[in-house]
Amino acid sequence: MYGYWTMDAFFISTFIFVGASILNWFLREKFGYADFRDEYDDEGGNE
């Protein structure tokens, strides 16, 4: 780390979003999209 909060936050945040994208890709490939989003209800219910 460089000791300046702006640049440290820049590099840490970059690592986090790249890691999250890889993890998301892996989980989606393994478990797919079987979630609430396929059958939605936007009228206040809980399908």
Add this chain to the structure above:
Amino acid sequence: MNWQIFNWGVLIVAAISMISLGIRSKKVTVSTDDESGFLLAGQGVGTFAGSCSLVATFISGWAFMGATQSAYAYGGIELLGNMLYTPGILITIFFVGRMLRKRAIDQGSMTIPEMLANRHGTGNAKRLVHGISSALTIIFLIVYLCAQIRAIGALCGIWLGVPETIASLVILGFIVFYTSFGGLLAVVWTDVVMVIGMMLGAIVINAQILGDMSWKELFDGLYQMDPDLMAPKTSSPYSSTLLGVFLVIPYAFLWTSTTPQLSVRYVALRGKVKFHTVALIVAAMCVILHQVPFAGLYYRLLHPGVENTYGVMSAYLNTYLHPISASIITLFILFAMKSTIDSLLHTMSSAVSHDLRKSILGKHDVDQKKALLINRLAVVGMGILAYCVTFFIPASSFLNFFAYLGTGGLTAILVGPIFIGIFWRGNAIGAISSMFAGGTITALCLLVWNFGWVEGPLVGMAAGALTYIIVSKATFGIQPRVKIKRSVSSLNFEN
């Protein structure tokens, strides 16, 4: 050697390539029995092309010119603020993009204002929502578009050795030409070429800087020059608080979820495209492109005291790169700006030719052939209008400010009926009230009350979202929530 003649040659070759892609895309605009060929690229955009197009629209010339200008002026906070946009768009792709596409297609909507209208009203109420949302889309996008045209004129004028007004006219001319021919598909195909060029440009810029000094030397030098450049006590210009810059994440999330020029790309993706693969490609591209504003830091360290920060990127390229490299990278930067301009132009012309037309004509709509002609003429008309308005922007202004005013205002207008409406749907009265509340509060925060670039739009978004829920709940007795007839989707949601 006269490098400006070389630059003209490079531009002419690039323009011919773009126009050829536009003419080739024309086949798709007439291949469907409705306007989806022009407005949604026939819903056939693939994974890589879709990712490139999202990045090109999302990052744009604003990262090259505006962010580099702000990095010069404000230091590391701009690098961080600029980079924090990426988590925002990734959250959208992870959680919202697919839902948005499904809802739009379920209701047979080809544009975002149309989706908004279909979900909030029937008959005259639907036409009113459609008309207001498209008119507000045009008003706020034209502010953003003009900032982009101004930036492209500044850079291209120096590059070609002609006045800013002539340079932006030349670029805008060929953008209008290929967009009016090929619609969204032409925009997407040219975006692919551009993003690859933009990434090459980013790599060359970063290699030059790192070849000269390490990041540590760069940061230490800037800190010694002015500690606030590396370790500021506030997040200015994003926010007046220390960590307010992180508000960029929710801001970017809402922006990329709602603004029509980005949202329409989720709808245009081919049915089998996997959103998690799109997210991965977008993340990788953004890592490379977020390195560009380092040029602003580097130039600040070696050339402090530049008064016209507007031209920092041009000055950097002309000072530190070989004329051939500088010429080609300038072309890529022009591509980056062009990629946003064509998207905005396409969205604005869709709002005029499709949305306003449907809102005004209602059941007396024109046939498919005339609709396509109107779409093409609208691109030309919007191009002329934007060019005329562009030079009212003062030369000394921060282009980023106008970008925030345009995109932040539009997000605040649409956050209620589009974003909240995905999860909880209100009625037409709530949608219209929300659009006016969000737009007005954002404009007041940025133009009158001097809020931060991100804070102002976020306050507007909160006002828009709350108004949507409160007014809709209060008026369900007068105007109940519409029942949506879901059409059988032609898309395959296998992913």
